[in-house]
Amino acid sequence: MTEYIIETTDLRKTYPGNIMAVKGIHLQIKQGEIFGFLGPNGAGKTTTIKMLSTSITPTSGFATVMGYDIVKDSMQVRRNIGVVPQDLTTDEDLKAVENLRMVARFYDLPKGPSNRKIDELLALVDLADVGDHYVRTFSGGMRKRLELIMGLVNEPKVLFLDEPTLGLDVQTRAKMWDYIKRIRSELGVTIILTTHYLEEADELSDRICIIDHGNIITIGTSAELKASLKGDTIIVETKNEESLKQISGFTESVEEPTVNGREIRLTVKNADSDLPLLMDFMIKNGITPMKMSVQKPSLDQVFLKLTGNEIREESGETAFKQAINMRRLRK
Ligand SMILES: Nc1ncnc2c1ncn2[C@@H]1O[C@H](COP(=O)(O)OP(=O)(O)OP(=O)(O)O)[C@@H](O)[C@H]1O
Ligand SMILES: [Mg+2]
CATH class of the missing domain: 3.30.70.260 (ACT domain)
Known part of the structure; x- marks a missing residue:
């Protein structure tokens, strides 16, 4: 294994219709890092996460996760990672623990240890008291917390979080940040997260990768990026x-x-x-x-300087997607 937990070389994804979603990215992510992908809608964040977590295959290029090739050794990659996708995955007609046990069964984990793990995870995100409640009774924030630990049942070394706070209000978002930090510090998991909230990338990430139109614009710590503004x-x-x-x-x-x-x-x-x-x-x-x-200096200005655009966070499309997401959360 290389010294990096994730490494990519010229990784590309072109969707049918010649849509070049990711245009050849080079990345080296260190063990234990919280690595943030920051970019506007359509930048290629989800596509990158989907390739690294083996749910889609790259068009060309090469990548490893914990030394395993994402194409040739996809089974080993899957065993070592957790994924919390952008869209909600929990079943609201099941209880929280039932959802988590489904994940355990999917990975074929032994019952005793996995039940203990599930209790530990529920406690980690302050849901221990509502483990046997139906998910449909959860608030949006509780549901997102449950989604977060769905990716941790198989005790992964790497966790992919695709827009973990999309559609949450400011206070609930700040609480999610605490849980994400806790996952890294208490479980030692390397976290790759995507966001189009500048302050989220700033607050959580050890390093930030700004991505736009399928290209990496820059990578660095928040301080380094801000220092580039002179x-x-x-x-x-x-x-x-x-x-x-x-x-x-x-x-x-x-x-x-x-x-x-x-x-x-x-x-x-x-x-x-x-x-x-x-x-x-x-x-x-x-x-x-x-x-x-x-x-x-702020990340807003860094983004503006490097891409020539605002992050388009308040674009109609985003507002629309957020509204849809909130409706799903409330349902
Ligand atoms: N299955 C698909 N088929 C065709 N085009 C796709 C597909 N999935 C994504 N795209 C396109 O690829 C580009 C990158 O999309 P992607 O979902 O990776 O962006 P993103 O950065 O995650 O955006 P968002 O912030 O909206 O989630 C966009 O132009 C998108 O329309
Ligand atoms: Mg996305």
């Missing part, structure tokens, strides 16, 4: 455009000043020290600001 942005709006020109040269460290109407955006190394200098400069030159603000 600093903070100071935004100033003035009464007239003339004064913007003066402002753009207030210190030599300003990079890439961009003017938009009566607003100027200045990239500086550190706004904490440069902002007072700018204020002095403006007072000395009699320039009155209408508005001033500072933006610290």
Whole structure:
């Protein structure tokens, strides 16, 4: 086995109709990592997860999970992984434990140890008290927690989570983050997750892979990605455009000043020290600001800079998918 728990070389998937969903990705994921795939709708996240978890075969390229070839050794791969798909899989006409026992039977696990494991998993996500309740009585958040542990019954070394918090409200999402962290720290599982929530990738992932239109745009820690922005942005709006020109040269460290109407955006190394200098400069030159603000680097800006687009999180399509998902959760 290589030093990486997952490794891919030029992995591609083209669907019928020449839809190039994944266009040749190279990845090296370390044991014990939470690795986040961040990208908008249609970026190729689910397709990548489906290939790595052997539910679809790649069109070309090569990948291993724990050293096993995802095509030739697919059985060994399956035995060592857990998958929580984007769509809900639990049966609402069964009790929570019954759903989990079905997974145990699917893997042909011995009853005694697997029942103990199921109890342990229910406790891990605070569902121990409702294990014998029907899933249809669960709230959306409870159901997602159950979905989460469905992927852990066979004690996998690697867990794939496809959009684990899609459609959940902000508070419930934050709770899910705690459970996901707990799975890594208490069970030592390597986690590959997909999300189109920037703050989710930021909060959970040791490393983030930004993917768009089937290509990897960048991979790094959240701090590394933000550092690539080369600093903070100071935004100033003035009464007239003339004064913007003066402002753009207030210190030599300003990079890439961009003017938009009566607003100027200045990239500086550190706004904490440069902002007072700018204020002095403006007072000395009699320039009155209408508005001033500072933006610290965020994943939003990284995404915007690298792809030229917002993450399209609020697109109609996403809102529609979320509504459908919420309805399924509530049903
Ligand atoms: N079974 C399929 N047949 C044909 N095209 C597909 C199929 N599944 C996905 N696609 C297309 O492949 C591209 C990548 O889809 P994929 O589901 O991997 O994206 P994603 O990043 O998971 O998006 P989302 O955030 O919406 O879940 C999209 O253009 C999608 O329409
Ligand atoms: Mg998807």
